[in-house]
Amino acid sequence: MRERQILTLNSGSSSLKFALFEQGADLVETMRGQIEGLGTASPHLQARMRGDALADERLGAADAADPEAALRVVxxxxxxxxxxxxxxxxxxxxxxxxLAFDRPVxxxxxVVRSLETLNPLAPLHQPHNLAGVRAAHRAFPEALQIACFxxxxxxxxxxxNDTYALPREFYDAGVRRYGFHGLSYEYVVARMKEVAPREEKGRMVVxxxxxxxxxxxxxxxxxxxxxxxxxxxDGLPMGTRCGQLDPGVVLYLLQEKGMTAEAVTDLLYNHAGLKGLSGLSQDMRELEAAGTVEAMQAIAYFVDRIRRELGAMAAVLSGLDAIVFCxxxxxxxxxxxxxxxxGFGWLGIALDAGRNRxxxxxxxxxxxxxxxxxxxxNEEMMIARHSAALLASRGND
Incomplete structure (x- = not known):
């Protein structure tokens, strides 16, 4: 019997990340890559096969005009x-x-119709995720299509930790704290079981x-x-997203500055964060190399918000056994x-400079x-594991 092939896709607004796994006795990654610059004049394909370089080439604009075109390249x-x-x-x-999806399906x-209703909650991601689903269904009509959330x-x-201080009917209607990057956190927890099982059973901030x-x-x-x-x-400042923000700022922009809801959305999702603060870039490497006052201030703000959140999460956990960076x-x-x-010695944190560097x-x-x-x-591995489990439960040979 041939080994099963599982393809993982992460379709974004400007990129398509993919990986291919063989499922035998274990899951083995055989290929990994990404196409950057979807919808631009100069998209770029990079891929590796079993660790070796496979592709590193510029594509034509039509080759990656949208997720479906990019999937044809893959x-x-x-x-x-x-x-x-x-x-x-x-x-x-x-x-x-x-609320409806608390496990892979x-x-x-x-399912697609239900997920389409959530597009306004993740406008940078959800529509492109679903475009990838449609493209994959057309490319692989016999394959099981699996959503991992x-x-x-x-x-x-x-x-x-799940609610906001709003009238209860909003919580009941689904206005609550969902959290994201769950596939990454799930993978990190699995790895910590291997490298530090005592800490994995304890109190961690990832x-x-x-x-x-x-x-x-x-x-x-x-x-x-x-x-x-x-x-x-919400939360930390990001590449182009604002992170934590007084909701009164949004009201001010709408009511006093006359901005439309669409303009505020574009500002907070695409022109804020490290890019907005620095006026230069969302790339940490570029900011560190630039050394301008604005770039240094953007980095300082990023670090400060992480430190504030670390203290808060230590309080939520009533102490701390481990920190994980990913x-x-x-x-x-x-x-x-x-x-x-x-400066977190009071919390019991002490880095080894050599190990850190x-x-x-x-x-x-x-x-x-x-x-x-x-x-x-390794979000791709986590997606592949969930997909393999659902394949097995369906009895596909």
Whole structure:
């Protein structure tokens, strides 16, 4: 019997990330890549096969005009490398599952219709996630299409960490704190079971720091609180998103500045965060290299908000046993990790400078009461695991 092939897709507004897994006795990643610059004049394809470079090329604008066109490029790559296009399941990252979806599900027309109603809650992600679903269904009509939700991991929140101080009917209607980056947090918890099982059973704060950034308070492997809330705008400042904001600012922009709801949405999602503060870029590497006053202030604000949230989450957990950094910034920017942890000796945090600069898995000092880790997150593997489980439950051979 041939090994099953599971394709994972993460369709965004400007990129399509993909990975291919073989399911035998274990899940083995055979290919990983991404197409950046969807809808632009110069999209770019990068891919690796079993760790070796496979593709690194500029595409024509028509090749990646939308998720469906980009998926045709991925399909061509699969055919060229594997000699076939048979895919048994396609696992999709879906950012918002609201109340109805608290675990991965097989996608049908009713599921798609339900998810379309959530587009306003995640306008940067949800419409593009669903475009990827439609494109994958047309490309692989016989494959099982599976939705894996970023919000599902956080459905274990206690009520006080799940609600807003609004009349109760809003909570009952679904206006509550959902949290995001759940697939990343779920993978990190699984890895911590392997590398630090004692801490995984304890009180952890995991920081997913990248273009999208959030933090999660986790006790015994369960999400207790998240910095993100009803939408992926809340919490930490991000690449282009504002993070925590007094709602009165939104009222002021609407009522006094005469901005439309669409203009405010565009401002808060696309022109705020590190990019808005620096006036330069949302890329942490560019900001660190630039060294301008505005770039340094943007970084300082980013770090300060993380530190504030870390103190709050330590209070939510009634103490702290471990901190985990993940995501592009969390995994690679040692200076940010150093600045986040500085001055937290009173909480029992002490970094080892050499380990931190080398981005080792354990970066705290031997005497640190709170152990600090760097874990390379792998949302694609988490999606593949969920997809494999649903394939098995359906009895597909």
């Amino acid at each position: 399909l061509g790559l699969l055919q060229r490398v594997t000699g076939r296009e048979a895919v048994d399941a396609v696992g999709h990252r879906i950012v918002h599952g609201c 097989v996608i049908d027309d009713d 970023d919000t599902a991991f956080h459905r274990s929140h206690p009520w006080v 920081m997913h720091l990248g273009n999208g950034a959030s933090m999660c308070a986790i006790r015994d492997g369960q999400s207790i609180g998240s910095s993100m809330g009803f939408t992926a705008l 995501g592009g910034i969390g995994e690679h920017a040692w200076q940010i990790r150093e600045r986040v942890c500085a 080398a981005s080792e898995t354990l970066i705290s000092s031997d005497g640190s009461a709170v152990r600090v880790f760097v874990i390379n997150t």
